[in-house]
Amino acid sequence: MKILAIETSCDETAVALVEGAGDLSDTKLTVLGNALYSQAEKHAAYGGVYPSLAKREHQGNLAPLAAEALKQAGMLKEGGHASLPAHALSKIRDEAFRNEVRKFLETYAKPDIDSIAVTHGPGLEPALWTGINFAEAVGAAWDVPVLGINHLEGHIVSALLTTESENRFSLHPFEFTVLALLISGGHTELVLMKDWFAYERVGMTKDDALGEAFDKVARLLDPPTPAPPKVQAAAPRPRPRGGTTITFPSHLIREESCDFSFSGLKTAVLYKLRKMEKISEWDKEEIAQAFEDAARSAIVAKTGRALEITRAKTLAVGGGVSANEEIRRSLRAMVDEDFTGIELFFPEKDMTGDNAVMIGAAAYLRILSGKKSEGALSALGSLMLE
Numbered sequence: 513m514k515i516l517a518i519e520t521s522c523d524e525t526a527v528a529l530v531e532g533a534g535d536l537s538d539t540k541l542t543v544l545g546n547a548l549y550s551q552a553e554k555h556a557a558y559g560g561v562y563p564s565l566a567k568r569e570h571q572g573n574l575a576p577l578a579a580e581a582l583k584q585a586g587m588l589k590e591g592g593h594a595s596l597p598a599h600a601l602s603k604i605r606d607e608a609f610r611n612e613v614r615k616f617l618e619t620y621a622k623p624d625i626d627s628i629a630v631t632h633g634p635g636l637e638p639a640l641w642t643g644i645n646f647a648e649a650v651g652a653a654w655d656v657p658v659l660g661i662n663h664l665e666g667h668i669v670s671a672l673l674t675t676e677s678e679n680r681f682s683l684h685p686f687e688f689t690v691l692a693l694l695i696s697g698g699h700t701e702l703v704l705m706k707d708w709f710a711y712e713r714v715g716m717t718k719d720d721a722l723g724e725a726f727d728k729v730a731r732l733l734d735p736p737t738p739a740p741p742k743v744q745a746a747a748p749r750p751r752p753r754g755g756t757t758i759t760f761p762s763h764l765i766r767e768e769s770c771d772f773s774f775s776g777l778k779t780a781v782l783y784k785l786r787k788m789e790k791i792s793e794w795d796k797e798e799i800a801q802a803f804e805d806a807a808r809s810a811i812v813a814k815t816g817r818a819l820e821i822t823r824a825k826t827l828a829v830g831g832g833v834s835a836n837e838e839i840r841r842s843l844r845a846m847v848d849e850d851f852t853g854i855e856l857f858f859p860e861k862d863m864t865g866d867n868a869v870m871i872g873a874a875a876y877l878r879i880l881s882g883k884k885s886e887g888a889l890s891a892l893g894s895l896m897l898e
């Protein structure tokens with residue numbers, strides 16, 4: 513089964529062609545095409561993702577990326593629709609975007625696909641709608657069903673995939689229940705997956721998402737380059753830890769709940785920087801490391817608590833921040849020490865950030881499990897609890 517997957521929830525425009533085979537006990541996924549454009553640098557000057565810029569970028573990039581993904585899959589053929597069904601483009605209000613989509617559909621023939629999957633939330637609304645409108649227009653023109661996929665579900669699925677060979681994935685052998693730790697730019701949540709696509713939220717951030725805190729601290733330390741790689745680059749270098757060691761508080765860490773709070777930590781970094789008269793590169797590195805230490809202590813403490821409470825058999829960590837080596841190392845150490853027998857999974861490094869492969873993979877698993885989203889798609893998507 514071939515699925516064209518589209519992801520536009522934030523500042524990555526991504527289109528992938530994913531082929532699924534097998535059933536839920538033996539799932540195989542082949543990535544036939546994968547085209548992604550990151551707008552991160554364009555947003556850097558604004559100090560965050562600027563929604564109308566994201567929308568404009570998605571509008572300009574979707575059709576070329578879809579063509580690129582199909583081309584990689586060997587499925588891009590000329591000879592499109594001479595006359596599109598009247599309703600196909602009716603939801604696209606922006607004229608330039610409508611023309612782009614029309615040109616795409618008039619130029620290229622319908623490829624041999626079974627389904628289109630599109631992220632329908634959570635994310636930035638104008639960005640999500642761009643992907644949804646594109647997916648629905650193409651779905652109508654090609655007469656293939658369009659499936660809405662939750663972005664966070666994509667991140668969970670990405671952690672459960674293991675590479676078989678280049679572009680071929682299968683599911684790790686794992687047992688339910690799965691505790692998912694989702695750490696991204698927009699979300700920080702602990703979610704229990706009791707069965708395929710049956711969720712219960714165990715904890716969440718009360719304020720900033722972890723990735724957002726990383727981004728803000730990176731900007732405080734080094735404005736205005738796009739963030740965490742720099743924070744992380746600065747953080748894990750070995751250094752003598754003497755009397756100058758900086759420590760920051762880990763908020764809520766002693767509280768019974770499995771909730772997080774990162775805004776106080778970010779403010780602590782801000783105050784620390786304000787108090788310092790001259791800030792050397794060395795100071796910045798110390799602060800970056802202290803920030804990362806406090807953040808990962810909170811992550812480890814709350815994830816450990818959630819594992820105790822839920823008695824989950826599997827821990828799956830997903831979202832952009834799951835690329836962070838220190839966080840990976842600390843979670844691995846915690847599981848090895850305190851939770852032997854629990855399987856811990858992270859996504860492949862090139863699948864930690866936003867991408868369309870995870871959306872296609874989640875769509876295939878939803879189709880296999882018979883739990884497709886029904887009805888009209890909405891960009892609001894909110895959460896994944898059902």
Ligand code: KG4
Nearest residue numbers: 696697698723740831832833835836865866
């Ligand atoms: O999942 P993602 O690509 O987008 C959202 O769904 O939000 O996550 C992006 C977030 C950003 O905040 C980014 O700065 C953060 O993940 N991130 C990292 C690292 N790589 C990306 N945070 C900490 N350490 C990293 N190595």
Ligand code: ZN
Nearest residue numbers: 696831832866
């Ligand atoms: Zn994400």
